[in-house]
Amino acid sequence: MIDLTPSVLSIFIFVSGLAAGSFMNVCIYRLPRGLSIIRPASRCPHCNTPIRPFDNIPLLSFVILKGRCRTCGARIHWRYPVVELLNGILWILLFNRFGASWTILPLLFLISSLIVITFIDLEHMIIPDIITVPGTFLGIALSPLIPDSFFRLERLGMMNSLTGAVTGFLLFFIIAILGSWVFRKEAMGGGDVKLMAMVGAFTGWKGVIFTTFAGSLIGSIVGIAIIVRGKNKDTIIPFGPYLAAGAAASVFYGQEIIDIWLRWLGR
Numbered sequence: 001m002i003d004l005t006p007s008v009l010s011i012f013i014f015v016s017g018l019a020a021g022s023f024m025n026v027c028i029y030r031l032p033r034g035l036s037i038i039r040p041a042s043r044c045p046h047c048n049t050p051i052r053p054f055d056n057i058p059l060l061s062f063v064i065l066k067g068r069c070r071t072c073g074a075r076i077h078w079r080y081p082v083v084e085l086l087n088g089i090l091w092i093l094l095f096n097r098f099g100a101s102w103t104i105l106p107l108l109f110l111i112s113s114l115i116v117i118t119f120i121d122l123e124h125m126i127i128p129d130i131i132t133v134p135g136t137f138l139g140i141a142l143s144p145l146i147p148d149s150f151f152r153l154e155r156l157g158m159m160n161s162l163t164g165a166v167t168g169f170l171l172f173f174i175i176a177i178l179g180s181w182v183f184r185k186e187a188m189g190g191g192d193v194k195l196m197a198m199v200g201a202f203t204g205w206k207g208v209i210f211t212t213f214a215g216s217l218i219g220s221i222v223g224i225a226i227i228v229r230g231k232n233k234d235t236i237i238p239f240g241p242y243l244a245a246g247a248a249a250s251v252f253y254g255q256e257i258i259d260i261w262l263r264w265l266g267r
């Protein structure tokens with residue numbers, strides 16, 4: 001009989017989150033460059049020296065090496081420790097929110113995918129289909145296990161997952177068409193459409209609606225901040241990271257925020 005106290009389990013989940021974050025960094029660097037995420041082993045992008053296992057420990061190695069390659073001294077991108085730490089923290093929060101059950105595995109996958117998508121979209125302005133298309137089908141397949149955030153059910157279920165994926169796809173397909181018609185250029189890419197199908201597969205149609213509003217709100221706040229700081233307002237900012245943040249908010253606190261809002265409306 002293995003008896004793990006919650007704190008030991010928390011540490012295990014956090015360390016697993018860091019390790020997964022290390023692999024996610026490989027995905028963030030290699031997927032948009034069309035490189036294999038399996039081979040070869042990690043190398044310094046500056047001097048191409050393979051990174052030794054003890055220099056590849058999530059978070060710790062970055063601190064020990066003071067953020068520089070051991071061989072050539074080139075700076076290691078800040079993204080590496082940030083992605084690892086962010087993933088470790090969000091995995092712990094998911095664990096606290098939904099409890100220590102293996103049914104949180106699909107949500108761990110969703111949140112980590114959203115992190116990978118955010119950093120790829122910020123740098124390359126694309127959301128790789130290789131994440132969102134299989135991700136959508138994975139969400140539908142695992143929906144009988146996924147803890148529900150919106151429907152006051154224990155599990156999301158196949159029907160809510162399917163209607164969610166279709167809602168996300170259609171809503172953003174229409175927004176993309178309207179956007180290109182109004183602005184005479186591509187305002188919303190096909191990558192966003194498939195991302196929202198995936199979000200719908202994991203959260204249902206209510207999650208799609210919530211993510212759309214939350215993403216737009218976060219996008220507006222950041223957009224205003226950028227204009228206030230005097231940056232060029234024509235700077236193109238990808239919408240994917242805002243949708244990803246909105247989707248994460250919907251997984252964690254969607255129903256709570258809706259309840260607060262309804263109470264505020266006096267219902």
Ligand SMILES: [Zn+2]
Binds near residue numbers: 048069071
């Ligand atoms: Zn190097």
